Amino acid sequence: MRLTARHVAYVQPPETTEDMPAPPEGYHAATVDDHRATIARLMAQIDDPGEIWVFAYGSLIWKPACDFVEMRTGVVRGWHRAFCLGWNNRWRGSDENPGLMLALDRGGACKGVAYRLPADRVEECLIQLFEREMAWLPSAFPPRWVTVQSGDHRIKALTFCIDRQSGRYVSGLSEAEVADVLAKATGSRGSMAEYLHQTVDHLEQMGIHDPHLWRLQHLVADRIETAFEPKQV
DSSP states (O other): OOSOHHHHHHTOOSOOOOOOOOOOTTOEEOOHHHHHHHHHHHHTTOSOTTSOEEEESSHHHHSOSSOOSEEEEEEEEEEEEEEEEEEESSSSOOSSSOEEEEEEEEEEEEEEEEEEOOGGGHHHHHHHHHHHHOSEESOSSOEEEEEEEETTEEEEEEEEBOOTTSSOBOOOOOHHHHHHHHTTOEETTEEHHHHHHHHHHHHHHTTOOOHHHHHHHHHHHHHHHHHHSOOOO
C-alpha cells in the first residue's frame, strides 16, 4: 500500500473522542425503542430469523460493532461501496473540511465480509450495531436485506445502503475530488485518511482487492506527502 501509518499520522486531529455530538437540524437522537422498532420491521421481512448475518463493507470490517460467531467473505451484487455519504462535519470531518463516508450505492458489486450474530443475542447485538450506525434518525443509509454470495452459500444479510433522497447523498465527484476530501478531513473520531487506510488494509489482508479504493489510497498518500513533506532541493 502507498498510504501508510506515516501518512495517517500527519492528519490526525489533536484529540479524538467517542462522545456523541448533538444531532444536526432535522435529525433526532435515536433511542433503544427506535432501534427495537427497526429490528421488528426488519425481522418481519424474512421467513427464517434463525440466522442473522451482517454484511460489512467499510469500518465494520476492521471495527465490528458487536460480537459475532462466524465470518465469511462474499460478494453482494447490485450494490457497490462508494464515498457517497456526506457531508460529515463531526466524526471524521469538520465545518472547514467535511468528510465523506462509505455506504453501499446502487449498481455494480461489492466484495466484503459477512458476520453471523450469536443466535441467543441477536437483538442485543443489533441494538449495538444500530447505536453506532444509526445514532441519528432519519437514517441517510438505513439497513436493508441483501444477498451475499459466499462460495456455494447464499446468505441473507443486513447492511447499510444510501438513501439517495436523504439529502446526504453525494454523487458525481471524480476520484481526484474524493481524494482531495479524504486527504484533509478530520473529526472527533479521527481522519478520513485513517478510515481509508484501515479499510483498504483489512480488505487486502482478507484477499479482497477493491480497485477504486486502491487508486484512492494512492491519490490520498500523494496529497498528504505534497502537503506535509516538502521536496528536498
